[in-house]
Amino acid sequence: MQKMSELLAAARAQALPVVAGIDDGQLGDPTPCSEYEVRALVNHLFQVVVNFKALAAKRPADFGETPDVVTGDWRGAFARETAELVTAWGAPGAEDGVTGGMKLPARTVGLMVLGDLTVHAWDLARATGQDFVPDPAAVDVAGPALAELAPQAREGKVFGExxxxxxxASPFEQLLALTGRDPGWRPPRA
Incomplete structure (x- = not known):
């Protein structure tokens, strides 16, 4: 079984160029996540990364208010935060037991953030006209786990229908569709 930190490092490597490639003029553009424009999705992804870093350390997470972090060197901050996420999930015991307030197996929680990092990188790439090829291992490992969690995720309004x-359809297209995304989504023409 591949370590969560290795899977997250590979997913991070695919996400970093996408985030670095977002032009400030695109921050108000729509994304495949209809409830988020690019800026809000970047903020959400930062919140996910920070909270799942805490969950790796068995600390509580706070998914309350989403702060606006798209200021200053936010692209560099994303690179640092995701590096810390990888480190947190590589720490001894991170994949063992149950995480913070989620009361789920740690490995399952790690797979959740792996899915978020992979799917939201695609969302941002698609919204900003960039290419994105997910890490195949991330898709192979996260896909079945997210399929198992999908009914709960839909009930909690985390996944769409x-x-x-x-x-x-490819395994990644299946993963996108599972989360309620149309793999053929393109930004509306101006």
Whole structure:
């Protein structure tokens, strides 16, 4: 079984160029997550990274108010925060037991942040006209875990309803559709 820190490091490597490639003029653009424009999705992803870093250390997380972190060197801050996320999940015991207030197996929680980092990187890439190829291991490992969590995630309004796909859809397209995303989504034309 591949270590969570290794999976997160690979997902981070795919996400960093996407975040670095977001132009400030694109921050108000729509994303495949209809409830978020680019700026709000970046803020949400920062909140996810910070909180799942705490969960790796078995500390409580706070998913209350989402602060606006898209100021100053926010791209550099994202690189630092995600590096710390990888380190946190590589610490001895991070994948053992149950995490903070979520009361879920630590490995499951790690798979949740792996899915978020991968899917939201795609969201941001698609919204800003960038290419994105997910880490295949991240998709292979996170896909089944998120499929298992999908009913709860839909109930909690974390995932949308699944999107129907044609036969032969790739594993990543299946993962996107599972979370309520249309893998063919493109930004609306101005």
């Amino acid at each position: 699944p999107v129907p796909l044609p036969a032969g």
